[in-house]
Amino acid sequence: MNIKHQQGASVVEFTLVIPVLLMFILLVGEVGIIFYTLNALTKATQGAARYMSEVSGEFGVRKPIAESLLKYGNVTSTAPPLLPKGDALIVTTITIVGPESDHVRVEATYQHDLILGSALGALTGLSTGGSVGFDSSFTLAASSVMRFAQ
Secondary structure, three states: OOHHHHOOHHHHHHHHHHHHHHHHHHHHHHHHHHHHHHHHHHHHHHHHHHHHOOOOOOHHHHHHHHHHHHHHOOOOOOOOOOOOOHHHHEEEEEEEEOOOOOEEEEEEEEEEEOOOOHHHHHHHHHHOOOOOOOOOEEEEEEEEEEEOOO
8 A cells, every 4th residue: 555645544543542542541540539539538437436436435525526537637627628628528427336335436428529520421421422421429438337445
């Protein structure tokens, strides 16, 4: 085949491949951010459960402090939230559980918004003809159960 007929082939191939490649790179970045956020939420939940499990008799006093520890990473609520908009988007439940009420359960949910917002979902729907798409936010959940120390 003549070389003159193939000069534009690489440009056509590039225009076909680059949107898929960019979408894949952005998707890998989003998944990494989601895993990081879930790990931060899990570690904060474990820290709050550890704090609550120290003394069983002061449950009512320690509960708001544990919620502050979960949202802000400290007991005084003076630091910025651990997660973006974490003071409003983290929903906590702290309960005493177990057959002898000797355990504490800390559960937290967080509404994680994608960095790209709905653009990634729209791009996915556009590139697949609308057959594949997803929401622009995910609900992440973490829980931890620990036995009371005393």
